Amino acid sequence: MNPSNISLFQHVNGFSPADSAAVLAVSSILVSMAPQLTDKFYDQLLSHPETRQHIDGRLDMLKGTHIQWMSQLFTGPHDEAFFARQEVIGVVHVKVKIPPLFVSSSMSFLRHEVVSMLHTKTEIGELSHEQFEAASAAILRLLDICQMLIDTAYETERLRLLSEATGMKVALIENLIALS
Amino acid sequence: MRADMLTSILSELNGSSADIEASAIVSTDGLMMAALLPSSMDEDRVGAMSAALLSLGDRTAKELARGGLEQVLIKGDKGYILMTHAGEDAVLTVLAKPQAKLGLIFLDVKRAAESISKVI
Ligand code: HEM
Numbered sequence: 001m002n003p004s005n006i007s008l009f010q011h012v013n014g015f016s017p018a019d020s021a022a023v024l025a026v027s028s029i030l031v032s033m034a035p036q037l038t039d040k041f042y043d044q045l046l047s048h049p050e051t052r053q054h055i056d057g058r059l060d061m062l063k064g065t066h067i068q069w070m071s072q073l074f075t076g077p078h079d080e081a082f083f084a085r086q087e088v089i090g091v092v093h094v095k096v097k098i099p100p101l102f103v104s105s106s107m108s109f110l111r112h113e114v115v116s117m118l119h120t121k122t123e124i125g126e127l128s129h130e131q132f133e134a135a136s137a138a139i140l141r142l143l144d145i146c147q148m149l150i151d152t153a154y155e156t157e158r159l160r161l162l163s164e165a166t167g168m169k170v171a172l173i174e175n176l177i178a179l180s
Numbered sequence: 181m182r183a184d185m186l187t188s189i190l191s192e193l194n195g196s197s198a199d200i201e202a203s204a205i206v207s208t209d210g211l212m213m214a215a216l217l218p219s220s221m222d223e224d225r226v227g228a229m230s231a232a233l234l235s236l237g238d239r240t241a242k243e244l245a246r247g248g249l250e251q252v253l254i255k256g257d258k259g260y261i262l263m264t265h266a267g268e269d270a271v272l273t274v275l276a277k278p279q280a281k282l283g284l285i286f287l288d289v290k291r292a293a294e295s296i297s298k299v300i
Contacts, residue, residue, distance in 0.1 A: 167239035168232055175210040175228045 001152050006083050009148055019138035020078045026118075026135045029126055030074035033117050037110070038066045044109050051102050073142060086146045090153025094161075100154045107147045114139050185299045186214035193292040199280030200288070201259065205296055206230045206271045213270060213300075230273040234263045251286070264289055267297030 010016075023030065042063060045051040055062060069089070072082065093103055115136045122132040163170045190203045194216055204215035210228035217226060237252035254261040259278045262285065266272040272293045276285055 165239075166232075166236055168235040169209055171209040172228065172231050172235065175224070176232055179225055179228055 001083070001087060001149060003080065006145070006149075009145060013141050013144055015078075015138070015141040015145060019134075019141055020076055022131070022134035022138045023074060023078075023142065024076055026127060026131050027074045027076075029121055030118075030135070030139075031071055033114075033121075034067050034070040034074065037070065037113055037117060038063050040113055041066065041106065041110060045102075045106060051106075054096070054098055054102070073139075073146070078142065083145070083149055086149035087153045089146075090150035091157055093150065094154055094157040100151065103150055103154075104147060107143060107150075111140055111143055114143070182299060183214055186296060187216065189292055189295045189299070190214055190216045193274070193288055196288045197276075197280070197285055199277045199285060200274055201277060202275040203292075204230065204273045205266060206273060208235070208269050208271065217275075226273065230261075230263050230271050234265065234271045237263070251289075253282075260285075262286075262289060264293050266293040267300050270296060270300050272296060 042055065042059060045055055046059075072085070076082070090103075093100075118127065118132055118136050118139075121127045122129060127135070159170050159173055162168070162173060166173075168176075186205050190205065193203050194200050202215075202217045202221070204217055204223070204226055205213045206227040207213055208231055210231035212223045212227040215223055215226070217223060233252050233254070234249070238249045241247060241249040249265070251262060251264040253263075257278065260274075260276040260280060260282070262274045262276065264272050272289060274285065274289055276282075
């Protein structure tokens with residue numbers, strides 16, 4: 001995605017260097033949560049027959065990939081390369097035919113779980129209230145950016161596939177959409 | 181300058197047969213390059229639809245082993261729409277009356293498409 005669109009999104013959603021710092025400040029706690037968070041994430045996906053069928057037979061591999069993704073999310077840097085990586089993740093999901101609904105719903109699950117786990121850490125005194133507030137707000141913003149980039153990759157990839165199937169240039173498809 | 185030349189090719193084409201009612205030159209992205217259309221017609225719509233149909237025609241002809249596309253012809257009860265490539269990057273769209281003699285129109289359109297491809 002055009003970097004100026006990412007910075008527009010960040011400007012409006014409020015993700016700032018202070019947010020990145022708030023995540024990094026508690027990154028060791030966040031990274032320690034990653035395996036449990038990943039288990040919950042896949043338990044949730046395994047609990048529905050439609051999401052399950054994409055995971056069966058490759059659970060361990062996917063868990064490893066997911067923990068790695070979360071570690072990057074929690075340790076940064078939240079820079080251009082990080083954002084570019086999220087777009088690639090979108091493209092991979094389109095290629096393996098994961099419906100966007102599955103990604104957005106699982107991202108929604110993740111948002112709730114991260115905040116809930118951070119809250120528990122605050123209750124047992126591992127995090128201060130200020131750290132909890134700052135880190136959870138920052139992670140929610142970050143996850144929104146990740147989802148936007150994954151969604152955008154889906155849209156781009158779907159346009160590309162339509163273009164490939166019909167022979168219509170992507171610019172033409174955009175012009176057709178603009179007619180309505 | 182180029183737009184004027186394209187419009188004059190369209191003008192000549194429309195004048196070549198009383199059966200030709202309108203014509204337009206569109207980029208393969210669907211943007212209008214030159215048009216002699218009735219004012220009631222939306223140029224953006226004509227442009228995007230012509231380019232889309234020609235692209236689909238191209239692809240269909242290839243997929244169904246009909247070779248390189250020469251033209252796409254649509255027949256409605258109020259007349260014809262004929263689309264053809266004008267060089268690599270443009271589409272020539274022509275609207276003709278229902279009783280039009282297509283053979284003659286095909287020839288005129290082919291000639292016009294060649295002239296357009298030289299200008300573009
Ligand atoms: C929050 C949402 C999700 C995130 C952040 C995520 C993350 C990732 C990452 C980082 C990869 C590796 C991409 C690469 O190879 O470069 C991946 C691949 C994959 N993910 Fe997800 N994923 C999400 C949701 C889902 C869902 C909902 C499913 C299925 C129901 C799924 C199934 C897969 C599959 C099948 C692969 C490809 C594995 C392969 O064959 O290489 N993912 N995901």
